[in-house]
Amino acid sequence: MKKKLWILIALVLSIGTILTACSGNEDSSTTEKGDGNGKPYEIKWYTIGTPQKDTDKVFEEVNKYLKEKINATVDMTQIDWGDWAQKSQVMINSGEQFDIIFTNGTDYVQNAQKGAFLAIDELLEEEGKELKQAINPALLEGIKVDGKTYGIPANKEAARQSVYTFNKRLVDKYNFDISNVKTLEDLEPMLKVIKENEPSITPIATFDAFLRYDYVFNAEMPFAFPFEGDTDHVINPFETDEAMQTLKTMHSYYKAGYLKEDAATSKDSWPMDVENWFVRMGGFQPYADLLWSRSAKYEVVSVPAEQPTTVNDSVSGSIQAISVTSKNPEKTMEFLNLLNTDPYLRNLVDKGIEGVHYKKNENGTIEDLPARIESYNMPSYSLGNHFILDLYKDDPEDKWEKFQEFNDSAVKAPSLGFNFNSDPVRSELASITNISKEFYPALATGSVDPEEYLPKFNKKLKEAGLDKVLEEIQKQFDEWKSSQK
Amino acid sequence: MAKLERNESPVVISSSLGEMKGGGTKVVRKKHRDPQHMHPVVNAIISVLLGILAFTCIFPFIYVIIISFTSEESIVRNGFQLIPKEWSLDAYHYLWSMKEQLFRSYGVTIFITIVGTIISVLMITFYAYAISRPQFKYRKFFTFLAFFTMLFSGGLVPTYIVVTQFLGLKDTIWALILPLTMNAFYIIIMRTFFLKSVSESILESARIDGASEWRIFFQIIFPLSLPGIATIALFSTLGYWNDWFTALLYIDDPNLVPLQSLLMKIEANLEFMRQNLDVAIMQQSLFDTIPEESAKMAMVVIATLPIAISYPFFQKYFISGLTIGGVKE
Numbered sequence: 001m002k003k004k005l006w007i008l009i010a011l012v013l014s015i016g017t018i019l020t021a022c023s024g025n026e027d028s029s030t031t032e033k034g035d036g037n038g039k040p041y042e043i044k045w046y047t048i049g050t051p052q053k054d055t056d057k058v059f060e061e062v063n064k065y066l067k068e069k070i071n072a073t074v075d076m077t078q079i080d081w082g083d084w085a086q087k088s089q090v091m092i093n094s095g096e097q098f099d100i101i102f103t104n105g106t107d108y109v110q111n112a113q114k115g116a117f118l119a120i121d122e123l124l125e126e127e128g129k130e131l132k133q134a135i136n137p138a139l140l141e142g143i144k145v146d147g148k149t150y151g152i153p154a155n156k157e158a159a160r161q162s163v164y165t166f167n168k169r170l171v172d173k174y175n176f177d178i179s180n181v182k183t184l185e186d187l188e189p190m191l192k193v194i195k196e197n198e199p200s201i202t203p204i205a206t207f208d209a210f211l212r213y214d215y216v217f218n219a220e221m222p223f224a225f226p227f228e229g230d231t232d233h234v235i236n237p238f239e240t241d242e243a244m245q246t247l248k249t250m251h252s253y254y255k256a257g258y259l260k261e262d263a264a265t266s267k268d269s270w271p272m273d274v275e276n277w278f279v280r281m282g283g284f285q286p287y288a289d290l291l292w293s294r295s296a297k298y299e300v301v302s303v304p305a306e307q308p309t310t311v312n313d314s315v316s317g318s319i320q321a322i323s324v325t326s327k328n329p330e331k332t333m334e335f336l337n338l339l340n341t342d343p344y345l346r347n348l349v350d351k352g353i354e355g356v357h358y359k360k361n362e363n364g365t366i367e368d369l370p371a372r373i374e375s376y377n378m379p380s381y382s383l384g385n386h387f388i389l390d391l392y393k394d395d396p397e398d399k400w401e402k403f404q405e406f407n408d409s410a411v412k413a414p415s416l417g418f419n420f421n422s423d424p425v426r427s428e429l430a431s432i433t434n435i436s437k438e439f440y441p442a443l444a445t446g447s448v449d450p451e452e453y454l455p456k457f458n459k460k461l462k463e464a465g466l467d468k469v470l471e472e473i474q475k476q477f478d479e480w481k482s483s484q485k
Numbered sequence: 486m487a488k489l490e491r492n493e494s495p496v497v498i499s500s501s502l503g504e505m506k507g508g509g510t511k512v513v514r515k516k517h518r519d520p521q522h523m524h525p526v527v528n529a530i531i532s533v534l535l536g537i538l539a540f541t542c543i544f545p546f547i548y549v550i551i552i553s554f555t556s557e558e559s560i561v562r563n564g565f566q567l568i569p570k571e572w573s574l575d576a577y578h579y580l581w582s583m584k585e586q587l588f589r590s591y592g593v594t595i596f597i598t599i600v601g602t603i604i605s606v607l608m609i610t611f612y613a614y615a616i617s618r619p620q621f622k623y624r625k626f627f628t629f630l631a632f633f634t635m636l637f638s639g640g641l642v643p644t645y646i647v648v649t650q651f652l653g654l655k656d657t658i659w660a661l662i663l664p665l666t667m668n669a670f671y672i673i674i675m676r677t678f679f680l681k682s683v684s685e686s687i688l689e690s691a692r693i694d695g696a697s698e699w700r701i702f703f704q705i706i707f708p709l710s711l712p713g714i715a716t717i718a719l720f721s722t723l724g725y726w727n728d729w730f731t732a733l734l735y736i737d738d739p740n741l742v743p744l745q746s747l748l749m750k751i752e753a754n755l756e757f758m759r760q761n762l763d764v765a766i767m768q769q770s771l772f773d774t775i776p777e778e779s780a781k782m783a784m785v786v787i788a789t790l791p792i793a794i795s796y797p798f799f800q801k802y803f804i805s806g807l808t809i810g811g812v813k814e
Contacts, residue, residue: 050754051738079737080753081753082751083753090641093645096649269755269759274558274561274562
């Protein structure tokens, strides 16, 4: 038996070496950098979204332009929304060769820490000079991981602003004054009227009670920095009086029947185009009401629940990173530079070919042709700089100026740029996540009485090691803070 | 199995009723017909129980069919209903509007199912036959090799590396076929089957008559083991038909996406929308193209029907294939 085992091991090892040897050879023979006058370098670009029929057609144009400009071509592959998370992770983990990959949020931070992305600070000084100037500095600052930049954020809204959005028809019908709405409590009188007079409308399209904190992970997890007062210390927001107050209000709404009974468990996404709601919460950007009204086909109107705030989540919503497996990072950076600064290229990639996918009006605004919706419907947000995109016919003229104003008016969150490394407290976090998943949906939708369940929740969190995690976050935060100065 | 019993049951019940009413000479004749020689009351109870069981199996699928004919408006307002307020064919209209992709995916699925099953059955039976023959010197080693993979697998990332980088199969139809061809469990089943159902003396007589190994395998072993082979063929047909994960990993090209993977994509996209409402609302025009609840159900109907229809054809072998191995000795 022993002898056979040895034979087996020897066999496996030898096969392994033969295969790696083969692939190694292949690798070195295909390394063509495409510099200077040589063959154009092909940039492999993976991005999110449903693959489109006309991608090849559009990228033929793109490549014609790029060959002239920087002697490179681009091979863009889209991976469908739902497949993205798993597929991109396997691709990164297996060390597949590609140049640019779309990433966002915690995925970006984790992969950057793991070393999957190239630190591009030096490239930004050389090949990406113009790019660096074009992008909002708050974005570039916000996405730094351990002091280094690992990707290029799409230049768009850099801040978050939660708003209460109302169904305008009902607001007008009952003459509500919504300009005074600031907190959850202010909604009460209106909800009451709707509940009594509009039987086919659910007053609240299920949302989680809004607690304004700078969350380390997300609103579900009990770690956050306050925006006011002592902003340098991490706390458990569920222990504050404010949380108790807000959740109590939510619970009274739930009891009054303003929310659907299955609010805590339902996966209903409340599509805008079904008019069965009165108020909902959403993330705002300038002229969002216009967008929403367009997709709902009836009017909606929003009032802010907070002032615009720049948080880690809002700056890392869309990032293009250069992979460490890229064979020619310089060329790749040249391309990204062009994509984010050259209006022709940016619009070509985003909207398609003029005359085929869209048409240009005399005043420079554009209109989609049917071909764009059918066969080149691309997600603008993942492709790069928004400020050089052509405006649509029904877009407000000052759209990008308003975006700029919005970004400028935003306050910075205390932990902007701080990325928590959760390795030291992994097991505690795992059990805290489970507890949060159990309690949070029920509490945030008001389905259970916070007087009873909030203390229970906090007690369980404590038992699961909440204090240890808070301490660790504080420690890392202090280190980060002192390194900033 | 449930289906067979259910088909029989009406006959049995009526016969037992006849027995109670008529009596006399009729009884003898009827009793002769009852193959299980069961007491009519016991028979009735068992039939009812199996009937209920069969119904609970079929009910969800009937429900899916009903939802696929419900109007979207009615689903959003009233939820799923057994008898919806509003019927509509919108879901099927929607599917017709994406017929190009649908037919393409159908083609891919049928192709990988047929080709995959053939390759898979051949490779598994070859391997299993070899390690079932005592003349084969290294059979213990190769049995162990197959068995070993049942206990330890390489894991996702190494598998991905082998398929995409060593074999270079990414974005080819073979990426959907080859990773699923060998299955250690089926090999062990087939090995046992060959050991028990094919006696050495038959092979010996064939050899004495001068048959080559190939001829022995295809003209003697193959027909003798048909029930077992049909069983693993059915398993791998189902495996290929229902497989979506390999497509998720290895396929980027929309022209190579099989049907189940298309379905999973739609489901996953909806889930993505729910979790990323901000993105979804800002990119509304993109997500307008994602089908609604009823269309999803219509896709389930379309994706399931062919395999459900093909099932009875295999059933004959399936039952004997599963039982024969144990009883024969």
